[in-house]
Amino acid sequence: MKEVTRKIPKKDALGLLLGKPVYTDDLAPKNSLIVKILRSPHAFAKIKNIDTLEATNIEGIECILTYKDVPRIPVTRAGQGYPEPSPHDWYILDEYVRYVGDEVAIVAGKDEKCVDEALKKIKVEYEVFEPVLDFEKAEGHSSVIHPEKETHPMFEIGFDAQKNIAASYEMEIGSVEEELKKCDVVVSERFYTQAQAHVAFEPHSAASYIDMQGRLVILTSTQVPFHVRRIIAEAFDIPIKNIRVIKPRIGGGFGGKQAVHGEPFVAAVTLKTGKPAKIVYTRQEVFEATYSRHPMRYDITLGATKDGKLKVIDMQGLSDTGAYGEHALTTFMVAGSKTLPMYNKVDAVRFKGKVVYTNKVPAGAYRGYGAIQGNFALESAIDLLAEKLGMDPAEFRRKNMIREGETSPIFKIMGEGREGVDMVVRSCKLNECLEEGMKLINWKEKFPRKKISETKYRGVGLAIAMQGSGIANIDMGAAVLKLNDDGSFNLLVGATDLGTGSDTILAQIAAEVLNVPTEDIIVYSSDTDLTPFDVGAYASSTTYVSGNAVKRAAEKMKKLIIKEGALKLGLDESKVDFDGKYIYEINGNKKVSLKELATVLLYTENQKQLISDASYVGEESPPPFMAGFAEVEVDIETGKVKLINYVAVVDCGVTINPNLARIQVEGGLVQGIGMTLFEDVKYSPNGKLLTNNLMHYKIPSRLDIGNIIVKFVESYEPTGPFGAKSVAEIGIDTPPAAIANAIYNAVGVRIKTLPITPEKILMNLNKK
Amino acid sequence: MKINVTINNEKKELEIAPDDILLDVLRRYGYHSVRRGCDTGMCGICTVLLDGKPVPSCSIFAARVDGHEITTVEGLPEAKELAKILAEEGADQCGFCSPGLIVNTVYLKKLKIKKIEEVKIKLIGNLCRCTGYVGQHRAIEKFLGVEK
Ligand code: FES
Ligand code: FES
Numbered sequence A: 001m002k003e004v005t006r007k008i009p010k011k012d013a014l015g016l017l018l019g020k021p022v023y024t025d026d027l028a029p030k031n032s033l034i035v036k037i038l039r040s041p042h043a044f045a046k047i048k049n050i051d052t053l054e055a056t057n058i059e060g061i062e063c064i065l066t067y068k069d070v071p072r073i074p075v076t077r078a079g080q081g082y083p084e085p086s087p088h089d090w091y092i093l094d095e096y097v098r099y100v101g102d103e104v105a106i107v108a109g110k111d112e113k114c115v116d117e118a119l120k121k122i123k124v125e126y127e128v129f130e131p132v133l134d135f136e137k138a139e140g141h142s143s144v145i146h147p148e149k150e151t152h153p154m155f156e157i158g159f160d161a162q163k164n165i166a167a168s169y170e171m172e173i174g175s176v177e178e179e180l181k182k183c184d185v186v187v188s189e190r191f192y193t194q195a196q197a198h199v200a201f202e203p204h205s206a207a208s209y210i211d212m213q214g215r216l217v218i219l220t221s222t223q224v225p226f227h228v229r230r231i232i233a234e235a236f237d238i239p240i241k242n243i244r245v246i247k248p249r250i251g252g253g254f255g256g257k258q259a260v261h262g263e264p265f266v267a268a269v270t271l272k273t274g275k276p277a278k279i280v281y282t283r284q285e286v287f288e289a290t291y292s293r294h295p296m297r298y299d300i301t302l303g304a305t306k307d308g309k310l311k312v313i314d315m316q317g318l319s320d321t322g323a324y325g326e327h328a329l330t331t332f333m334v335a336g337s338k339t340l341p342m343y344n345k346v347d348a349v350r351f352k353g354k355v356v357y358t359n360k361v362p363a364g365a366y367r368g369y370g371a372i373q374g375n376f377a378l379e380s381a382i383d384l385l386a387e388k389l390g391m392d393p394a395e396f397r398r399k400n401m402i403r404e405g406e407t408s409p410i411f412k413i414m415g416e417g418r419e420g421v422d423m424v425v426r427s428c429k430l431n432e433c434l435e436e437g438m439k440l441i442n443w444k445e446k447f448p449r450k451k452i453s454e455t456k457y458r459g460v461g462l463a464i465a466m467q468g469s470g471i472a473n474i475d476m477g478a479a480v481l482k483l484n485d486d487g488s489f490n491l492l493v494g495a496t497d498l499g500t501g502s503d504t505i506l507a508q509i510a511a512e513v514l515n516v517p518t519e520d521i522i523v524y525s526s527d528t529d530l531t532p533f534d535v536g537a538y539a540s541s542t543t544y545v546s547g548n549a550v551k552r553a554a555e556k557m558k559k560l561i562i563k564e565g566a567l568k569l570g571l572d573e574s575k576v577d578f579d580g581k582y583i584y585e586i587n588g589n590k591k592v593s594l595k596e597l598a599t600v601l602l603y604t605e606n607q608k609q610l611i612s613d614a615s616y617v618g619e620e621s622p623p624p625f626m627a628g629f630a631e632v633e634v635d636i637e638t639g640k641v642k643l644i645n646y647v648a649v650v651d652c653g654v655t656i657n658p659n660l661a662r663i664q665v666e667g668g669l670v671q672g673i674g675m676t677l678f679e680d681v682k683y684s685p686n687g688k689l690l691t692n693n694l695m696h697y698k699i700p701s702r703l704d705i706g707n708i709i710v711k712f713v714e715s716y717e718p719t720g721p722f723g724a725k726s727v728a729e730i731g732i733d734t735p736p737a738a739i740a741n742a743i744y745n746a747v748g749v750r751i752k753t754l755p756i757t758p759e760k761i762l763m764n765l766n767k768k
Numbered sequence B: 001m002k003i004n005v006t007i008n009n010e011k012k013e014l015e016i017a018p019d020d021i022l023l024d025v026l027r028r029y030g031y032h033s034v035r036r037g038c039d040t041g042m043c044g045i046c047t048v049l050l051d052g053k054p055v056p057s058c059s060i061f062a063a064r065v066d067g068h069e070i071t072t073v074e075g076l077p078e079a080k081e082l083a084k085i086l087a088e089e090g091a092d093q094c095g096f097c098s099p100g101l102i103v104n105t106v107y108l109k110k111l112k113i114k115k116i117e118e119v120k121i122k123l124i125g126n127l128c129r130c131t132g133y134v135g136q137h138r139a140i141e142k143f144l145g146v147e148k
Helices: A013-017 A112-121 A176-181 A225-236 A263-273 A283-289 A328-337 A371-389 A393-400 A409-413 A430-441 A502-514 A542-569 A594-603 A658-677 A735-747 A758-767 B022-028 B079-088 B098-111 B116-122 B134-144
Strands: A033-039 A045-051 A061-065 A103-109 A123-128 A165-173 A185-193 A205-210 A216-220 A243-246 A277-280 A296-305 A309-322 A348-357 A449-451 A456-466 A476-483 A489-493 A521-525 A576-578 A582-585 A591-593 A611-617 A625-635 A641-651 A707-712 B002-007 B010-015 B047-050 B053-056 B069-071
Touching: A013 B079, A013 B098, A033 A112, A033 A263, A033 A283, A045 A103, A061 A112, A061 A263, A103 A112, A103 A263, A165 A328, A165 A409, A176 A296, A176 A309, A176 A348, A185 A371, A205 A263, A216 A225, A216 A263, A225 A243, A225 A263, A263 A277, A296 A328, A296 A371, A309 A328, A309 A371, A309 A393, A328 A348, A328 A371, A328 A409, A371 A393, A371 A456, A371 A735, A393 A430, A393 A456, A430 A456, A430 A625, A430 A641, A430 A707, A449 A735, A456 A735, A476 A502, A476 A542, A489 A502, A489 A542, A502 A521, A502 A542, A542 A576, A542 A582, A542 A591, A542 A594, A542 A611, A582 A594, A591 A594, A625 A735, A641 A658, A641 A735, A658 A707, A658 A735, A658 B134, A735 A758, B047 B098, B053 B098, B079 B098, B079 B134, B098 B116, B098 B134, B116 B134
Parallel strands: A033 A277, A216 A243, A309 A348, A489 A521, A641 A707, B002 B069
Antiparallel strands: A033 A103, A045 A123, A061 A103, A165 A348, A185 A296, A205 A216, A205 A277, A296 A309, A449 A456, A456 A625, A476 A489, A476 A611, A576 A582, A582 A591, A625 A641, B002 B010, B047 B053, B047 B069
């Protein structure tokens, strides 16, 4: 392969690195009205009265909109396939406010100053209710967070608003209770994960204006332009054809931008005033009023026979979706569907639980999407079980984990929000990942611990993980290729490059098929007027789903080139081939260059535009796998954990661009390390997020990460474009369990609640 | 009020309000490489050089730079070289943090800092959420000629 597996820089690299104006705020119309949101100071209240008169009279204020001024149509902000598996429980503005930060009024004015002043002058009277702040007490709480009758799910998701339940799910294969009786060893533990914040560095931003045809144009920092178009149309009850959504470059997403956030507010202003408008969230707003990861609780019971065969997995969960049920069911199900198949030889498995509403920051999509929560619980419990069996945890996993060519009934039973698809795992090098990782971390030598000094111990721990590659039978990506007169191609895709380099990867795939340099493929991505549909960048889908679409479009283009070339050469199609430069006679001397053919096709002979298109929906979602190994040093005087080494060995199929695949894993690992060790979420007793800035919410700095070693094992996924699977999420999944296991191995303290802070370690050490 | 500033070697007269923040003024005048990543002076994304020394432009009043010299990534000739190395290492992702990082790293080159541990300490204020830093370090080591 020439173009695929090339470590080329991203097409947009220099532009991004050198600070070209490419993000939403850089490109918003200069005369945009500044839009800001008046947000609720209460966790749960009803607006009794809003007086905007004084604020409206401030010089420079263009409009102030309250729930009385905008359509009240229940939608979900979750940017998912349609019909969405998230309940329609959100309104552009509502008379209820359901968390501290919920939207009360939209203010638009000529500059920041007048808008800030107006925000202070709006008088709101609230009827304050008792908020639901503890997710373990949410079900059946006397406060009902969504009492309104319009809120509804699109289909059966186990929704029961009267009981504060956004979704519920249950499945069982075999009989857990019966099989547990036959087990020699059983462990049962409870685990908690926190509401991690995404902290994509470009804050959520959106701008809107009316174009010369009177259509609404939205420029937005989104992972899902086509979903944004659909949701905005629905929320405002305007035709989809009257909306255009443009995605410029995105300053990181990680799931936090798989939703509408600022878009409805600028749209409301532009629709009202006819003027351009823009909103740029403050960092505090991003923390308080966009998305976080769903905090979850899992009760895990595992049973095994004494020879180390895992027989039973029982996972009972509770998830906190916050004030709105965005991604509620799907993140919850993924906690099972992207962990349980790893141990596919059990006799009984159960996964069940509920997702509840609370009066807290809404949870949404976040890299890992439930899998990281489930992985922390399951992979911690596996170590507990191995210890009870007196087995090396690596050996226990090797004995029980999934292998290439095998399947799991989970694939069919648990999809995302509905049934999944049957599939055999065609590529799975988990065993190689494990072996290689053990070598790199020097497991044999280091497991379980080494005493470094009287107060310092080093331990190693591991976890294995899987993810998916797009959502099978749901996620669709499409691509269009167009030949230019110089023999270059425009590649138009709906896929959304968030900074990952997916534009470059898709160009590499097209270039490989056409046998041209990637530099000859000019990519334009994600503009609902100009590019074909794509669900967007989520669920680790772009390389696999959009990549397959691009591959097919390129194959079609190659056929078209051969057909037109043959015509030009006066030969039968079967007698010619195309090598990237020339269309040539297979057994002869006739040839025409692509450039010449392209030029005559446009200007002189047999004139036409060569254009090809293709769509792709995965019939399967081949999982990437990895093994993660942590080596930590724990100070028993202070409880401080120093991460010494983290080894990640990954099977993501063929790496289309090894540099970009590697950085996906490295970036994912560091976010996972942050979730494990630093990123603590705290609320005040009345429900205000206290960790709402980077001073109080600590993300890893370059000194916190230790030595990170990423390696890819050789693997080939037959259904993937040139053997590729996804790689965007898999890196984040293992650090919580691997580090928790390493800490346990170092000092014998088992932390079951994330993040693992020095205080928790010290408290547990003292208990010992 | 008006201030006189040299930005990227060009003399400018800027119209500002007394409480304007340097970051906002620079963006208003089209220096889009300067970006806001936080509201608490914690991310380093807004870093520019003030009289040749790195400062967070989000934490400085524009009025204070009257008569001084500001350099952004657009005005740093060495930026291109580092950008190229970062790109070749695949160490760039969303790019939002990159100009601030580049400004700070080019400054380290002038200080002739060559120990990677020292480099990391000096760059600790430049946060990045995408790359996991490892790729950045590979590139920065090359750029600074770090001794191994
Ligand atoms: S914007 Fe974050 S430090 Fe200046
Ligand atoms: S590349 Fe996205 S924050 Fe650094």
